[in-house]
Amino acid sequence: MSFDLTDFLPYLLNQAAEAASLEFQREYKARYGMLRTEWRVLFHLGRYGEMSARDIVERAMIHKTKVSRAVAALEGRRFLTRREVEEDRRREVLSLTAQGRDAFTELTALAEAHDATLLRGVPEADAEVVRQVLRQIAGL
Amino acid sequence: MSFDLTDFLPYLLNQAAEAASLEFQREYKARYGMLRTEWRVLFHLGRYGEMSARDIVERAMIHKTKVSRAVAALEGRRFLTRREVEEDRRREVLSLTAQGRDAFTELTALAEAHDATLLRGVPEADAEVVRQVLRQIAGL
DNA sequence: TGATAATAGTTGAAAATGTAACTAACAAGA
DNA sequence: TCTTGTTAGTTACATTTTCAACTATTATCA
Numbered sequence: 001m002s003f004d005l006t007d008f009l010p011y012l013l014n015q016a017a018e019a020a021s022l023e024f025q026r027e028y029k030a031r032y033g034m035l036r037t038e039w040r041v042l043f044h045l046g047r048y049g050e051m052s053a054r055d056i057v058e059r060a061m062i063h064k065t066k067v068s069r070a071v072a073a074l075e076g077r078r079f080l081t082r083r084e085v086e087e088d089r090r091r092e093v094l095s096l097t098a099q100g101r102d103a104f105t106e107l108t109a110l111a112e113a114h115d116a117t118l119l120r121g122v123p124e125a126d127a128e129v130v131r132q133v134l135r136q137i138a139g140l
Numbered sequence: 141m142s143f144d145l146t147d148f149l150p151y152l153l154n155q156a157a158e159a160a161s162l163e164f165q166r167e168y169k170a171r172y173g174m175l176r177t178e179w180r181v182l183f184h185l186g187r188y189g190e191m192s193a194r195d196i197v198e199r200a201m202i203h204k205t206k207v208s209r210a211v212a213a214l215e216g217r218r219f220l221t222r223r224e225v226e227e228d229r230r231r232e233v234l235s236l237t238a239q240g241r242d243a244f245t246e247l248t249a250l251a252e253a254h255d256a257t258l259l260r261g262v263p264e265a266d267a268e269v270v271r272q273v274l275r276q277i278a279g280l
Numbered sequence: 281t282g283a284t285a286a287t288a289g290t291t292g293a294a295a296a297t298g299t300a301a302c303t304a305a306c307a308a309g310a
Numbered sequence: 311t312c313t314t315g316t317t318a319g320t321t322a323c324a325t326t327t328t329c330a331a332c333t334a335t336t337a338t339c340a
Contacts, residue, residue, distance in 0.1 A: 003209065004187070005183060005184070005187060005200075006203065006271075006275060006280050007255075008251055008255060008257045008261065009160055009254075009258050009271075010160040010161045010164055010251075010255075010258075011180070011255070012159065012271060012275065012278065012280075013153060013156050013157035013160050013161075014157045014160045014273045015201065015274075015278035015280065016153050016157075016274040016275075016277040016278040016291085017150065017153035017154045017157040018157075018278075019277055019278045020149055020150040020153050020277055021150050021153075021154065021188075021277055024150055029176065035325095035326080037326095037327095040151070043151070052288080052289095053288075053289065054287080054288060054289080056214065057288095060155075061155065061158065061159075063327085063328075063329095064288080064289070064290090065289090065290080065291085065327080065328075065329085066326090066327070067289090067326090068288095068289060068290060068291090069290090069326090069327095071289095072290090076281080088287095088335075088336070089288095089334080089335060089336085090287065090288040090289070090334070090335045090336070091287095091288060091289085091335095094287085102254075111148055111150070112148075114150070115147075116146060118149055118277050119149065119273070120151075121276075122273055122276070126269050126272075126273060127273070129266050129269050129270065130269065130270050130273045130274075131149075131152060132145065132266075133259070133262055133266060133267070133270045134152045134155075134156040134270075135152065135156075136262070137156040137159055137160055137258050138152065138156040138158075138159045139157035139159055140152075140155065171324070175295095175296080177297095192318080192319095193318075193319065194317080194318060194319080197318095197329090203298075203299095204318080205297085205298075205299085205319090205320070205321085206296095206298090206320095207299075207319090208319060208320060208321090209296090209297095209320090211319095212320090228305080228306070228317095228318085229304085229306085230304070230305045230306070230317065230318040231305095231317090231319090232318085232319080243327060250328080260291060265298085281339085281340100282339100282340095283336080283338100283339090283340085284337100284339090284340100285336105285337080285338075285339100286313075286335100286336080286338090287334100287335080287337090288314085288333105288334085288335080288336095289332105289333090289334090289335105289340070290331105290332080290333080290334100291330105291331085291332075291333095292329105292330090292331085292332095293328100293329090293330090293331100294327100294328080294329080294330100295326100295327080295328070295329090296325105296326080296327070297324100297325080297326070297337085298323100298324085298326090299322100299323090299324080299325095300321105300322090300323090300326075301320105301321085301322080301323100301326105302319105302320080302321070302322090303318100303320075303321095304317100304318085304319090304320100305316100305317085305318080305319105306315105306316080306317075306318100307314100307315080307316070307317095308313100308314090308315085308316100309312100309313090309314090309315105310311100310312090310313085310314105
């Protein structure tokens with residue numbers, strides 16, 4: 001039989017994703033009491049600027065109920081604020097507070113360092129191949 | 141700012157893992173009403189032969205409570221059976237039923253096909269680089 | 281205009297997961 | 311033997327996630 005579990009891409013991706021998130025998760029959990037979805041929402045706002053919950057849903061491919069709850073939690077802890085949009089009163093534009101930006105800055109620095117650790121010993125050319133293939137799979 | 145979200149490995153891994161699992165998950169869910177952990181337990185038994193829950197915990201790095209519940213579910217749906225071990229009555233050896241083996245065979249074929257789809261257009265050398273790096277990150 | 285559909289976001293209940301505590305069996309040393 | 315510790319596996323409870331309504335607003339089109 002030729003097919004090993006560690007050849008199976010969804011499995012391998014899941015294991016790698018879990019391992020990669022684990023250490024970093026401890027950071028944002030311990031420092032800011034954040035959940036993973038909250039960190040991802042924060043990251044999107046920090047990296048790409050203010051946007052609506054719907055934009056985050058689309059870009060991050062996170063379900064809208066998760067985003068809704070993450071936004072509520074981040075708002076409660078004063079990491080972001082909502083602003084009504086006049087031309088469409090269903091929507092609310094989200095933006096980070098100063099505190100949210102600080103958290104973003106600190107966590108991003110940690111994330112970059114963490115990335116380097118994960119790819120220790122991997123030639124940059126190979127790392128780029130990995131990113132490329134992952135983007136394809138993720139549909140990005 | 142130099143750091144793009146799609147360069148950030150844990151993020152990229154998560155997105156790819158989620159996208160990769162999605163379609164396949166629909167298969168085992170729709171056909172067999174299986175959860176992800178259940179499919180993974182089934183896979184281990186189908187691929188590597190009978191073993192105890194503890195062995196699966198170690199090999200698959202799934203938490204023992206998840207394995208315990210998956211085993212109970214698979215047993216309830218007659219995909220596997222337990223057998224007591226005389227020399228250590230704490231342990232139970234698990235093995236697939238004929239029905240379990242059928243499911244394994246069918247799902248494995250689907251898994252292989254799914255893998256090929258995910259890697260469409262990716263040279264085999266690159267695919268191997270990806271698997272290698274993912275194994276490193278996952279600690280496999 | 282008015283009816284129907286679509287969209288943004290929220291909420292409640294059900295399902296799944298994680299954590300810790302638990303039972304039962306074995307192990308090892310005084 | 312008796313105590314203490316370890317291991318296999320299960321269960322209970324709290325937290326998260328998922329799924330299916332639901333509200334409120336905007337869009338479409340006869």
